[in-house]
Amino acid sequence: MLKIVGSFIVGIIFTGVLGWNMMGGMMFHEHLSPFGVEETVARIQQNIQATGKGWSLAGLRFPAKAVQADGGNALPVIMVEACSTKYSGPILNEDSVRFLSILMPCKISVYKKNDGKTYIGAMNAGLMGPMFGPLVGDIMKQVAEDQAKFIIMDPSKPTPQIQYPKAAGGGAGGAASSGC
Secondary structure, X not given: OHHHHHHHHHHHXXXXXXXXXXXXXXXXXXXXXXXXXXXXXXXXXXXXXXXXXXXXXXXXXXXXXXXXXXXXXXXXXXXXXXXXXXXXXXXXXXXXXXXXXXXXXXXXXEEEOOOOOEXXXXXXXXXXXXXXXXXXXXXXXHHHHHHHHHOOOOOOOOOOOOOOOOOOOOHHHOOEEOOO
């Protein structure tokens, strides 16, 4: 009997450690892009605008520029920011989940790695949303469905122009944003 209980406890601990180690990889997605950084950003921007559901471009951020301005060396990174008041409104109007405004606007990161390839990184909204209750879970499920459309890279479509935000005093990070 002691052997069974001990094995059960070891199994629970093993499952907990395994889950803890895998959690980071599950909270975020990474996808390979067939295009360069700027073309990938332009295609994501086009997809965001074509999705509808109130989505609009909220800005671009260039975190690698801040590192470079500080004398460092960083490969290109551009963060595309988008927002839909259809999704942000209910969260911003509810006191119990308003702290999630830290996740707004929705961000998709496009970056180059040392292998020379371009990648797209995004939060796994569908997994993280339910952790904050049914309201946020339902909204984030819809956000996840839309995000999947944002990163579709269709090479048969012509290359759009990247849409740089109008200067709004973004500082060393290179941002201009209208928010949600």
